[in-house]
Amino acid sequence: MILSERRVTLKSRGQVEKxxxxxxxxxxxxxxxxxxxxxGVTTADLDRVAAEMIRRAGAIPSFVGAPGPLAPYRHTICxxxxxxxxxxxxxxxxIEAGEVVSIDAGAIIDGWHGDAARTFVVGExxxxxxxxxxxxxxxxxxxxxxxxxxxxxxxxxxxxxxxxLEHGYGVLREYGGHGIGTEMHEEPFVPNYxxxxxxxxxxxxxxxxIEPMFTLGRHDVRVRDDGWTVATVDGSIAAHWEQTIxxxxxxxxxxxxxxxxxxxxxxxxx
Ligand code: MG
Numbered sequence: 001m002i003l004s005e006r007r008v009t010l011k012s013r014g015q016v017e018k019x020x021x022x023x024x025x026x027x028x029x030x031x032x033x034x035x036x037x038x039x040g041v042t043t044a045d046l047d048r049v050a051a052e053m054i055r056r057a058g059a060i061p062s063f064v065g066a067p068g069p070l071a072p073y074r075h076t077i078c079x080x081x082x083x084x085x086x087x088x089x090x091x092x093x094x095i096e097a098g099e100v101v102s103i104d105a106g107a108i109i110d111g112w113h114g115d116a117a118r119t120f121v122v123g124e125x126x127x128x129x130x131x132x133x134x135x136x137x138x139x140x141x142x143x144x145x146x147x148x149x150x151x152x153x154x155x156x157x158x159x160x161x162x163x164x165l166e167h168g169y170g171v172l173r174e175y176g177g178h179g180i181g182t183e184m185h186e187e188p189f190v191p192n193y194x195x196x197x198x199x200x201x202x203x204x205x206x207x208x209x210i211e212p213m214f215t216l217g218r219h220d221v222r223v224r225d226d227g228w229t230v231a232t233v234d235g236s237i238a239a240h241w242e243q244t245i246x247x248x249x250x251x252x253x254x255x256x257x258x259x260x261x262x263x264x265x266x267x268x269x270x
Contacts, residue, residue, distance in 0.1 A: 008179055008187045010205030015112065016246045016255070019181070019207060022059065022107050023114035023244050023255035029053050029105045030118050031260060033077070037120045039097045043079040046103065047090035051076040054107050062106025062113050062184045070227035078104040078117075080229070085213050085221055085238040086117075086175060087228045097123030100133060102240040106184055113184045115209045116256035117242035129237050132169065132216055136239035139163035139192075139212040143177075144245055147208065147252040153188055153199030160212045161193040170215035170238075175230065177210045180244055202247045207255070211242035 011019065029050050036049055054061050054076060061076040073089075080088035080102040081095070088102075095101055104117035119133045139160045146159035156177075164171045177190030188200045192212050217236025224231055232238055244255045 018112040020255050022109040024258045025107045026114040026116045026256045027258040043090040060108040083232045083235045085230045119239040133239045136214045137241045140241040143210040157191045170219035172213040180209045206247045213240045
């Protein structure tokens with residue numbers, strides 16, 4: 001997302017604690033959805049499960065009401081399949097074996113956001129597709145590891161891009177990570193590729209959503225007529241992983257976790 005005129009905010013320990021609460025719920029939602037993703041399930045079914053979980057927790061879905069070119073977003077999650085990279089709208093589409101399903105979820109608790117995404121492989125897919133999903137996750141982990149206090153946004157971007165360069169993956173240009181706090185999207189923008197400069201210094205208290213988006217083909221994407229779905233122009237398969245982190249004095253801390261291993265979500269569902 002291209003961001004402008006938004007603030008960079010640094011969070012106190014107490015505020016990071018609040019974001020941890022929201023992040024834990026988002027991790028719970030994605031864990032639950034990892035069990036629901038299967039052939040025959042509609043993307044609207046997944047959205048209903050997420051909406052119910054978030055409402056029952058007394059939280060608010062982050063994405064509802066997000067401004068779009070045609071109308072505000074009306075759903076709890078984004079579900080993007082195969083050549084769709086991000087912002088896929090839940091609906092009647094049924095998930096099929098052999099598909100790659102990226103789910104993005106966000107929740108607000110007590111005014112603070114958590115934002116995370118995972119990509120699931122449904123049944124059997126070609127080895128290069130499974131590798132893309134795994135390596136996009138590894139790029140997320142590399143980006144998080146680079147998010148040390150005193151380093152820069154450019155260090156995160158370089159760490160993420162390096163994984164893509166190993167394989168020749170397409171790296172989306174116009175979309176990337178972002179600051180996060182009482183707004184879902186705050187400054188700074190966190191690109192997934194090396195840019196002109198090093199970018200902002202990573203100060204303690206800065207909270208970021210890091211989210212590599214890689215494709216098996218070119219990086220070009222277009223927004224479909226629905227006003228939301230971002231899909232590859234060449235039809236190539238894409239993957240998307242995201243975590244919300246806080247820059248702490250000792251290093252980055254992932255906030256969108258609940259104590260369970262995220263790798264469990266990368267199950268191959270048959
Ligand atoms: Mg995000």
